[in-house]
Amino acid sequence: MSYVITGGAGYIGSHLVDALTKLYNDIVVIDDFSNGNYVNKKAKYLKIDLRDSSISSLKIPAGSILYHLAANPDVRTSMINSYEHFSRDVIATFNVLEMARRNDVSLLIFASSSTVYGETGKIPTPENTELKPISNYGVFKLLGEHLLEYYSRVYGIKGVSIRLANVTGGRVSHGVIRDFVEKLRKNPYKLEILGNGKQRKSYIYITDVIDAFLTLEKKFNGLYDVFNVGNEDWITVDEIAKIVEEEMNLTPVHEYVDKGEGRGWVGDVRFMLLDISKIKQLGWKPNYSSAQAVRLAVRDLIYGYKL
Structure with missing residues (x-):
């Protein structure tokens, strides 16, 4: 099994790399080391800025599972440094999707966010709730979801968007x-x-998030869908x-x-409290x-x- 992980030197990505290297040998990390510098010696690292359109021509093993975790994770600064966040959260996602399309990946898992919901009156919040983000970070994550859904529908890329609650630990x-x-x-x-x-x-502990990723990777059988991952x-x-x-x-x-x-x-x-009943049906819970x-x-x- 071949894996490509964008943002694998960062917070959530580094934990995923650690988990995957215990199970598989072919792990490629793509990161510019701007939001993290973690290195696992069992993985291969490519220092690349995903905002550069040349990433779309990068050759990766056909049939790879691609985790797109790279982003600027700070919601607060998205309201101040808007273009910087847009470039890292939207332009980078588009370039990654082009890379995925050209290399025929078998599955693309996108780390989205609970911020896409904004302030909803429906608590716990299910995936089919109307989306009204109130931060640039939430808007940009929602654009990423729309891009992935489009690439799945038009190009047949199997994809999952994971709307994460507040991830902490480690x-x-x-x-x-x-x-x-x-x-x-x-x-x-x-x-x-x-x-x-x-x-x-x-809030959800980092090891529970990694377990959710691996559960969706193994048990999701559709073409595209969205799942909340949070606590009860x-x-x-x-x-x-x-x-x-x-x-x-x-x-x-x-x-x-x-x-x-x-x-x-x-x-x-x-x-913010997410309804996680959908992913629980696949056998996962925090x-x-x-x-x-x-x-x-x-x-x-x-x-x-x-x-």
Whole structure:
């Protein structure tokens, strides 16, 4: 079995590479090392910027399974550095799809995001909910889904878009948990919290995400579909802060920075819980709750992630 993983030096991608190299020998990673620099010696690495149209002519083994995970993962900065995110999240995806088309890949799995839903009144949120993203990141991920669906329908590429909840744990590169740990390391007496602390979202531990990827790879039999991958519960930002403080044995004063309506930043989705019944029908479910995922992630950051 041959695999090609874009973004394999980054956060989620590096964990997928680790999992796949334990099972297979032919693993190719394509990354420009801009959002991660992890290297697994059992995989082959190509340092390539996916925004360059020449990627579409790259030769990869015919029949490969292609995971497209490369992106700028920071939702907040997508509202500031819009073109940079567009180029990494849309142009890069188009180039990868052209590469997939020309090399006859057997399956393309695209890492999308729960942000494509925006703020919906339907909680838990199923895959057939109307999509109204409120961040550039969400819009660009949705464009990626549309591109993959089009290439599947027109060119016959078998594809899956995975709408991820907040992924955490292990080499996590960004997000509220890492933010809290780093802030408290600098000042253990005060913790700045973006928003009003009441935002409530679903978190999933990185190993559960990799298990979901491999489940879909093996059990999806259609031409194209979308699957939510998240947890069955959720947790508030204040509760996350409490877990971080417990693990660091600190009792700081909280200082809230509200960007309006309780949001931590422009484009912040305040409430997110995905309906995961569709992927559960394939035999997958998370091993850790949102709170357990957060606690494990905090320990990974404090003590260093170990394989």
